[in-house]
Amino acid sequence: VTGPAAGRPGTAERPLRVAIIGAGPAGYYAADHLLRQDGLVVEVDLFDRLPTPYGLVRAGVAPDHQKIKAVTAAFDKVAANPRFRFFGCVELGRHVSVDDLRGHYHQILYSTGAQTDRRMGIPGEDLRGSHPATEFVAWYNGHPDYRDFQFDLSQERAAIVGVGNVAVDVARILCRTPEELATTDIADHALEALAKSQLREVYLLGRRGPAQAAFTNPEIKELGELPGADIVVRPEEAALDDLSRAALERSPDRAVQKKVEILQEYARRDPTGKPRRLHVRFLVSPVEVIGNAGGAVTALRLVRNELFATETGTLQPRATDVVEQLDVGLVCRSVGYRGVPLPGVPFHESWGVILNEKGRVLDPTTKRPQPGEYTAGWIKRGPTGVIGTNKPDAAETVAGMAEDAASGRLLDPPEPDRAAVERLVRQRQPRCVSYADWQRLDALEVGRGRPAGRPRVKFTRVEEMQAALGRPDE
Amino acid sequence: MTIASLLASKGSRVVTVGPDQSIREALALLAEHNIGALVVADAAQRPVGILSERDIVRELVRSEAIFARPVSGIMTRDVVMGVPQDDLAAVGHTMTERRIRHLPVIEGGRLVGIISIGDVVKAQRDRYQGELDTLQFQVLKSPAA
Numbered sequence: 225v226t227g228p229a230a231g232r233p234g235t236a237e238r239p240l241r242v243a244i245i246g247a248g249p250a251g252y253y254a255a256d257h258l259l260r261q262d263g264l265v266v267e268v269d270l271f272d273r274l275p276t277p278y279g280l281v282r283a284g285v286a287p288d289h290q291k292i293k294a295v296t297a298a299f300d301k302v303a304a305n306p307r308f309r310f311f312g313c314v315e316l317g318r319h320v321s322v323d324d325l326r327g328h329y330h331q332i333l334y335s336t337g338a339q340t341d342r343r344m345g346i347p348g349e350d351l352r353g354s355h356p357a358t359e360f361v362a363w364y365n366g367h368p369d370y371r372d373f374q375f376d377l378s379q380e381r382a383a384i385v386g387v388g389n390v391a392v393d394v395a396r397i398l399c400r401t402p403e404e405l406a407t408t409d410i411a412d413h414a415l416e417a418l419a420k421s422q423l424r425e426v427y428l429l430g431r432r433g434p435a436q437a438a439f440t441n442p443e444i445k446e447l448g449e450l451p452g453a454d455i456v457v458r459p460e461e462a463a464l465d466d467l468s469r470a471a472l473e474r475s476p477d478r479a480v481q482k483k484v485e486i487l488q489e490y491a492r493r494d495p496t497g498k499p500r501r502l503h504v505r506f507l508v509s510p511v512e513v514i515g516n517a518g519g520a521v522t523a524l525r526l527v528r529n530e531l532f533a534t535e536t537g538t539l540q541p542r543a544t545d546v547v548e549q550l551d552v553g554l555v556c557r558s559v560g561y562r563g564v565p566l567p568g569v570p571f572h573e574s575w576g577v578i579l580n581e582k583g584r585v586l587d588p589t590t591k592r593p594q595p596g597e598y599t600a601g602w603i604k605r606g607p608t609g610v611i612g613t614n615k616p617d618a619a620e621t622v623a624g625m626a627e628d629a630a631s632g633r634l635l636d637p638p639e640p641d642r643a644a645v646e647r648l649v650r651q652r653q654p655r656c657v658s659y660a661d662w663q664r665l666d667a668l669e670v671g672r673g674r675p676a677g678r679p680r681v682k683f684t685r686v687e688e689m690q691a692a693l694g695r696p697d698e
Numbered sequence: 699m700t701i702a703s704l705l706a707s708k709g710s711r712v713v714t715v716g717p718d719q720s721i722r723e724a725l726a727l728l729a730e731h732n733i734g735a736l737v738v739a740d741a742a743q744r745p746v747g748i749l750s751e752r753d754i755v756r757e758l759v760r761s762e763a764i765f766a767r768p769v770s771g772i773m774t775r776d777v778v779m780g781v782p783q784d785d786l787a788a789v790g791h792t793m794t795e796r797r798i799r800h801l802p803v804i805e806g807g808r809l810v811g812i813i814s815i816g817d818v819v820k821a822q823r824d825r826y827q828g829e830l831d832t833l834q835f836q837v838l839k840s841p842a843a
Contacts, residue, residue, distance in 0.1 A: 267728075291836040298835070322736040475791040536801070537792040574782075574810070575702055591711050608703040612835070613828030622709075674755030 233330050233640065234264040234629050239307070241640045242625070243329040245316050245566070247272035248279020249611045250335035250601020252299040253618035259305050261626050267307045269329075269645060273315035274368065275657040275689045276665065277303075279337055281611065285387040286393040287408035288400060290679055295611055303659050309642070311649050312657030313686065317567035318654040328645045331596050331625055334346055334569060334578055334585075335618075338602040344385060348513030349557070353521035355396050357384065357558035364397055364418070366411030366684035376520075377421040379553030383524055385510055386558035387430035388438040392447065394556050395428050398452035399500050409669075409679045420580040426453070426502045427550060431509045431541045434461070434487045435468040435480050435542075444486055444504075448493075453500035455490045461506040462491040465471035466529050467539055507531075508548075509541060513555060524550045561607035570594070578603050584628075585622025596635035598625055661693055668692055701789060701803055702782035704821050705811040712802075712812050715740040717746055717770035721757075724749055724769050737812055738773045744801045745809050747773035779804050780813070790818040794831040 234240040234680055242258055244251045247270050258266045277284055278296050285292045289496060314320060316336075325332050341356035343349060362370035382398060384391045397405075402419035410418075430437050439445075448455045464472070464484060471491060472480060500683070512525040513515040526548050529541035530547045563578070567573035578599040579586045585597035598622040601614050609617075628634060649656050655664075665683065672681035683689045687697065715724045715736045724736055728751065738747040749769055757764050757772045764772065778796065780789055780803045793801060793815045803811040 292832070295832070295835050471788070474795075475787075477787070534784055534788075535778050536780045536784045537788040539788070540783065572706070574805075575706040577706045579709075580707055581711075582707060586709060591709065604707050606703040606706040608699050609825060609828050610832045611828070612831030613825060615831055616824040616827050617707075651829060 230605040231630070232582075232632050233634065234266070236265050238467070238640075239265045239267040240331065240332045240629050240634075241267050241329045241637070241642075242269070242333060243325045244268060244270045244333045244335060246279065246334065246336040246601070246603075247277035247298075247310065247312070248335060248337050248601060248614075249281060249295070250337070250508070250604070250614040250618055252277075252302050253331075253615045253619070254333055254335060254600045254622055255308060255623035256302045257619050258625070259302065259307060261622070262361070264626060264629060265307075267642065268304075269311060270323065271311045271314050271316065271320070273313070273318075274311040275662070275686055277312065277662060279309060279657075283362055283365045284390075285611075286361075286397060286594075287365065287367075287410035288396065288404065289393075290408070292611070296476045303512050303583055308659075310657070310659040310662065312662060314649055314653050314656050320649065322566075322568040324648065326596070326635050328637050328639050328641065328648070329596075330629070330637060330640060331597040331598060332635070333600060333621065333625070334566060334603055335599065335601040336566060336603045337563070338576065338607040339564045340556065341359060341561050342560040342562050344510060344559055345558050346510055348515055348521070351513050351521045351602060352519050353379070353553055354513050354555040354557070357386070357390050357556045358561065360394055360556050361390060364410050364414035366414070366682040368684060368686050371411065371413060371684040375417065376554055377417055377423060380422050381425045381427075381428040381552040382423055382554035382556070383429055383510075383550060383552040384556045384558055384623060386560075387428055387506075388558060389440065389443060389561075391428055391556075392439045392443045393556035394558060395426055395502055396447060398423055398426050399450050399502050401452040401499075404451065407677060409673065409682060409683050411682055424500055426500060427552065428504045429508055429526070430504070430506045432539065433465055433468050433674075435472060436482050436531075436539055437506070439481065441479060441483050441486065444483060444606065446494065447502060447504070448486070448490055450498075450502065452498055453502045454495040454498045455493065456495065456501050456503045457487055457490040458505070459488075459491040460486045465531055467533055471533075471537065471539065480637050507541065509543065511543075514549070521553055521555050522551065524552055524555060526550055561602065563603045563606070564582060569597070575606055577606055577686075580604055582624055584624050594635075595633050597629070643689075655690055657689070657693070665689055665692060699786045699821060699825060699834065700782060701780050701784045701786065701811075701813060704786065704813055704817055705782065708811065708813070708817065712737055712809055714743070714809065715749060715769050716740070717773070718768050720766055721769060721772065721839060722765040725754070725765075734814070735812075736769075737802045737809060738769055739809055743809050744807055745777065745779065745804060746770075747775045748777045748800060748802065749773040777802060782806060782810065786818055786821055788817075789813075795820060820838065821822060
């Protein structure tokens with residue numbers, strides 16, 4: 225792609241104007257790729273419904289994993305480009321519509337992530353004390369929509385369903401001591417609640433075996449080094465079944481072998497009397513959440529699984545007739561995320577993503593690209609991968625955008641103008657937040673953390689943020 | 699990572715051919731869509747076979763008069779099929795070992811997509827690239843974006 229044809233947008237006089245919806249990693253990586261296109265001059269406006277950027281880096285990545293959050297330095301570099309603007313506190317479908325955007329941009333990219341969780345689909349799932357892990361994570365990370373949620377930490381026993389990275393985060397946060405948490409940027413309300421936690425036994429429940437567990441080796445190693453919790457693994461559950469062993473012999477995978485070794489070492493450990501115990505269980509699936517007369521969770525009914533190989537060689541769980549009851553007063557399900565449809569944007573219900581082909585949004589009837597609309601990140605490919613996975617993902621989408629810009633397959637906005645957007649947004653949302661505003665909030669949060677030796681103390685209410693920016697109550 | 703995550707951004711369009719359609723029609727479809735294989739599906743969109751370039755080449759060597767023959771005569775009937783929940787690592791291994799280039803994906807007996815070995819390799823490359831970037835960040839803390 226060598227830049228726009230004569231008269232087409234993408235030149236200094238007539239930049240290609242792009243709106244990106246959702247200021248998480250995918251949105252920033254897409255902005256970065258767009259602003260670096262050779263021979264194509266692009267202006268990017270990045271919108272987010274929250275006043276704060278960074279998506280799940282702020283609201284998802286665990287507070288005791290500050291190193292991972294360092295990626296925001298790269299995002300700030302992107303934001304420093306004079307052809308980049310941020311409109312925080314502006315929600316698609318509430319303050320601006322897709323049609324509004326069509327009036328001002330040649331291309332629109334949706335990178336809104338996977339905002340809800342998948343359900344287990346078992347009886348009792350909605351009893352009091354049974355929560356999606358996403359809500360717990362958003363709560364301890366100070367997401368304004370979740371800050372007033374309640375989790376009953378007076379319970380002594382909790383189960384987390386799933387063994388992916390989110391499940392591991394939740395288990396680890398539940399097992400951290402108040403002293404450990406007090407050095408992080410965990411939300412103050414969560415710090416206070418977790419300091420009073422009565423939890424003694426925390427269970428992580430995997431439906432398959434140790435070789436199939438989704439958590440990574442650094443994460444499972446970290447669970448074995450917690451100052452406040454002993455890790456407990458049953459030797460018979462850490463042992464490899466015949467199918468898993470055969471699969472590993474056929475295609476040796478160093479990381480998987482290491483993972484199994486780590487878990488088998490845990491299985492040989494004796495508890496050292498730490499205040500909490502973290503049990504990692506395998507080959508069990510909840511089939512029912514059991515409650516008391518008051519509608520509160522008291523236990524999980526678990527069925528033991530065995531593995532079988534599908535046609536492609538994937539080892540999947542199959543229920544046996546062995547059932548057990550696990551007494552717990554708190555349940556967090558972490559069995560996957562799911563995207564939420566955006567108003568006016570085609571959606572693929574089975575995959576829970578925007579209907580797309582390599583990032584080009586498709587017309588639901590013709591299954592052909594819908595000119596000018598794109599997607600990147602979890603709402604494009606589903607909830608998989610680490611933060612960095614969004615970089616090649618966004619690159620694929622941006623390659624299509626550049627191709628379409630070169631061939632003129634674009635929207636034809638009547639007002640492709642920076643100032644016109646600014647006017648429209650300020651009129652619809654006078655309290656919108658610019659990048660400079662965010663940087664003031666950021667500095668204030670960091671300043672609030674300094675006396676306690678914390679990376680920051682987060683603002684957890686939108687009104688608090690607006691007040692900190694010197695804006696009076698609405 | 700599962701097959702579902704690969705199909706999510708691949709589009710759900712699968713080019714199929716009926717078992718009773720002719721090889722000529724199948725060739726036209728391969729050329730029109732610039733692809734290497736067609737899923738052979740019955741009227742209810744249930745896959746009954748796969749027809750690849752190789753199937754056609756192999757048959758052409760035997761006889762030049764194959765164009766009017768039905769697809770069902772030369773298609774591969776013994777087809778390995780995937781489901782959306784299959785792990786990509788296992789799928790990649792099986793496709794490599796058994797020299798399978800195209801894998802139809804079914805859900806509830808119905809065809810929901812097709813993935814090629816190229817798709818699997820690309821997904822794995824993107825995954826490693828992403829993990830590498832993330833690790834570099836944590837170790838070097840130098841913005842590479």
